[in-house]
Amino acid sequence: MNALAATNRNFRNAARILGLDSKLEKSLLIPFREIKVECTIPKDDGSLVSYVGFRIQHDNARGPMKGGIRYHPEVDPDEVNALAQLMTWKTAVADIPYGGAKGGIGCDPRELSFSELERLTRVFTQKIHDLIGAHRDVPAPDMGTNAQTMAWMLDEYSKFHGHSPAVVTGKPIDLGGSLGREAATGLGVVFATEALLAELGKSISNMKFAIQGFGNVGSWAAKFIHENGGKVVAVSDITGAVKNPEGLNIPALLKHRENSQSLKDFEFGENMDPNELLVCECDVLMPSALGGVLNKENAADVKAKFIIEAANHPTDPEADEILSKKGVIVLPDIYANCGGVTVSYFEWVQNIQGFMWDEEKVNCELKKYMRRSFQHIKAMCKTHECNLRMGAFALGVNRVARSTLLRGWEA
Numbered sequence: 001m002n003a004l005a006a007t008n009r010n011f012r013n014a015a016r017i018l019g020l021d022s023k024l025e026k027s028l029l030i031p032f033r034e035i036k037v038e039c040t041i042p043k044d045d046g047s048l049v050s051y052v053g054f055r056i057q058h059d060n061a062r063g064p065m066k067g068g069i070r071y072h073p074e075v076d077p078d079e080v081n082a083l084a085q086l087m088t089w090k091t092a093v094a095d096i097p098y099g100g101a102k103g104g105i106g107c108d109p110r111e112l113s114f115s116e117l118e119r120l121t122r123v124f125t126q127k128i129h130d131l132i133g134a135h136r137d138v139p140a141p142d143m144g145t146n147a148q149t150m151a152w153m154l155d156e157y158s159k160f161h162g163h164s165p166a167v168v169t170g171k172p173i174d175l176g177g178s179l180g181r182e183a184a185t186g187l188g189v190v191f192a193t194e195a196l197l198a199e200l201g202k203s204i205s206n207m208k209f210a211i212q213g214f215g216n217v218g219s220w221a222a223k224f225i226h227e228n229g230g231k232v233v234a235v236s237d238i239t240g241a242v243k244n245p246e247g248l249n250i251p252a253l254l255k256h257r258e259n260s261q262s263l264k265d266f267e268f269g270e271n272m273d274p275n276e277l278l279v280c281e282c283d284v285l286m287p288s289a290l291g292g293v294l295n296k297e298n299a300a301d302v303k304a305k306f307i308i309e310a311a312n313h314p315t316d317p318e319a320d321e322i323l324s325k326k327g328v329i330v331l332p333d334i335y336a337n338c339g340g341v342t343v344s345y346f347e348w349v350q351n352i353q354g355f356m357w358d359e360e361k362v363n364c365e366l367k368k369y370m371r372r373s374f375q376h377i378k379a380m381c382k383t384h385e386c387n388l389r390m391g392a393f394a395l396g397v398n399r400v401a402r403s404t405l406l407r408g409w410e411a
C-alpha cells in the first residue's frame, strides 16, 4: 500500500473512533496547498540538469506549517503528501503550536557535489520563498539534508526578506541553530522507548536492539541506547549491515563508518545481509530509514517484541495487522520520532526571543514533552480501547479538529 493510502486509512480510522463530522473529516484530509517547482541547475561540468521539487503544506489550524525537506531519488508527490499529513498529526501529538508540511526534491544527494547541492537548494528556495516564512511554513532537515542545507535556505530566503533565522530550523549553531537539535530525534526516540518500556516494568539496559538506518536519527539513537546500557546487536545502512550478538561497540562503529564511509568490515562485528536486519533476533526493532519497509511480505517473520518507529511511516497497515496478531507492540512514528520537531520548536522560540538556551535545558524540556505526550496517548488508548497508533492518531486528529472548529469557515 502506498504511503498516502496508508496514512489516509489511519486518519479515517481515527476520525471514525472520534466520531468526526464527515465534512470536517474531508476538510482535514485535503492539503492546504501543494507546490511543485522545476529546479534546473548547471552541473560542475557546465551541463544542465533539471529536478522536481515539492512542498506540500497540509494544515495550519494550530500554527505555522512545519516539516522537513527530503533529498532522495524516490521523492514523489504522494509520498510527500503523506509525510506532510503525518507532520500535522505529529505536531499536535507533541502539543507544539504548529501545523504540518513536508518538502523534497527527487534527486540522489550522494551523486551531487557540494556546490551542486548548494545551487539546487538555492534554486528551490528561490521558487518557494514567498510561500514559506517564520509564521507561515518553517522547513527543517529530513533524509538526505542537514544543517548545511538549512544554512543555504536561510541565506537565500534572507536575500528576499531580510535576516530571518526563524524561517528554518535544524540550522548550524553559528547561524542561530539550537544546541541539541542534531541529536534531538534520536534522543527523543530513546525517551519514547524508555516511557513505553517503563510502563511494562522493563528498561533499555536489558534489551537487544536492531536499527535500520545509521544516519542522523539511527546513529544518535544507537549512541544513546549504548550509553544507557542497551545492546545494539545489528545495524544497517545503504552501504551494508553489521551484527554482533554481544552488542556492537557504537562509538567504535561510528569511527569506522566515518573513516571507511561504510558499515561493512567492522573489526568488532560480522557483516550481515541488510535484508535480514528487519527479521533478525532482537527485542526491539528500530526502523530509522525509509518508509514502507515493514509490509505483508516480511511482518510475519519479525522476531522483535517491540517496534519503535524512528523513521516516518516504516510500517504499512497490512503489516500493522499481522504484527498486532503476533502481539508485537508498535510505538508509532508520529510520537516516537517527534523529538526532532519538538526541539525545532525550541529553536524557533529561541530565534524569536533572540535568546539561546543551554543544552541541558533543551534536553530536559524535550524529556518533559516526550513523557507528557506518552501519557496523553495512553489516556486516548484507554478511552477508545485502541492500540498506540490509533491512540496517537486520535490524539493528534482531535486536537487539530478542535482548533479547526474554533476558527470556523466563514469567508
Ligand SMILES: NC(=O)C1=CN([C@@H]2O[C@H](COP(=O)(O)OP(=O)(O)OC[C@H]3O[C@@H](n4cnc5c(N)ncnc54)[C@H](O)[C@@H]3O)[C@@H](O)[C@H]2O)C=CC1
Residues within 6 Å of the ligand: 141, 142, 143, 144, 145, 185, 212, 213, 214, 215, 216, 217, 218, 236, 237, 238, 239, 274, 288, 289, 290, 291, 310, 311, 312, 337, 338, 340, 341
Ligand atoms: N532528521 C530528523 O530530524 C527526522 C527524521 N525523521 C525520519 O527518520 C528517517 C531517517 O532520517 P535521517 O536520519 O534524518 O536521514 P539521513 O539521511 O541522515 O539518514 C538516512 C539513513 O538511512 C540509510 N538508508 C537509506 N536507504 C537504506 C536502505 N535501503 N536500507 C538501510 N538503510 C538505508 C542511509 O544510509 C542513512 O544511514 C526518515 O524516515 C525521516 O523522515 C523523522 C523525524 C525527524
Ligand SMILES: O=C(O)CCC(=O)C(=O)O
Residues within 6 Å of the ligand: 066, 067, 068, 069, 090, 138, 139, 140, 141, 142, 169, 170, 312, 337, 338, 340, 341, 342, 344
Ligand atoms: O524538525 C522539523 O521541523 C521537521 C522534522 C521532520 O521532518 C519530521 O519530524 O519528520
